[in-house]
Amino acid sequence: MMIERVIQYAQTLLKRAVSEGDITVDATAGNGHDTLFLANLVGDDGYVYAFDIQKQAVDATLHRLLDNALEHRAIVLKDGHENVTKYINKQVAAAIFNLGYLPGSNHEIVTKPNTTIQAIESLLNLLKVGGIIVLVVYHGHEGGKDERDEVIRYVSNLPQKYVHVLRYEFMNQKNDPPFLIALEKVKEYSIES
16 A cells, blocks of 8 residues: 555545535635646536635636636635635535645745634535545745644644544655645534634
């Protein structure tokens, strides 16, 4: 048996959670890879909401969808993921975050712990039972360790009766390798902000 890399394992978890017709969220659209992946999973009756605050990321994601003729399965929003509830009021099957910065762009524009946690909280309320939120945590940049620590603190205190929290990582790799946090909603409940 081969151990899956972090990105591969994220995709494995998403495949298990998403069915055709589902609503999904790419909370950090970036270069559009996860948006495209989700667009393939949801089929013509499902939908992906992709969020990014950078025009470069929105454009890259739109181009990736257009190149694959899947633009009709997604809406790409130039907005922060903390505003997810402005756009979605239906149950969500899955969401993915890549915390850090947009590869190939300004490394000073990074995800922030307060907006990330706000988005996680909103998505947990929208998530259907059996749904999953996957966070790929890149923490080797300025401010990355603070976000990592605050996110870990937040998810570690989620009630296990309602949410299972998994951490998946390679422990012997150098240079702050990314790791994965997965949140599976196992029982219906609502988080108060």
